[in-house]
Amino acid sequence: MFNKTIRALVLLAIFVPSSSFAAAPPATLALLPFKLHAAKDLSYLDSGIRAMLASRLTANAGVKIVKQAAGADYVVSGSLTSLGGGLSIDAVLTPAKGGAPQNFYATAPKEDEVIGAVNKMAWDIAAK
16 A cells, blocks of 8 residues: 555656746847947958857857847847957846846957857856
8 A cells, every 4th residue: 555655656746747847948138239340341250259159158058049139038239349450349248127237358369269259258148
């Protein structure tokens, strides 16, 4: 009799869904286009930076990337500035439901070092 009771409880725990075990849906994040401040066309870097941030934040912070800022839990906006051969990447993470925006930045001494700078920024944002 005791074994049957234990089995019944185990089966209930396995097969009956419980709201306490349900995972919360991931936070949503919209990545707006970055403003470009450069003498030459860096639009390819804008799309590349946003794609890298999207993949890294999805993997490292578990967020879901959405296309529209409306309805997103968080919005990231920013700028990319060319400074004498180097690049400055500045981003602002703004919570949709109030709270203070958080600023993030990374620098790349040369254009071909942007990937490392974006990785650093993504980890910084994911930590928040």
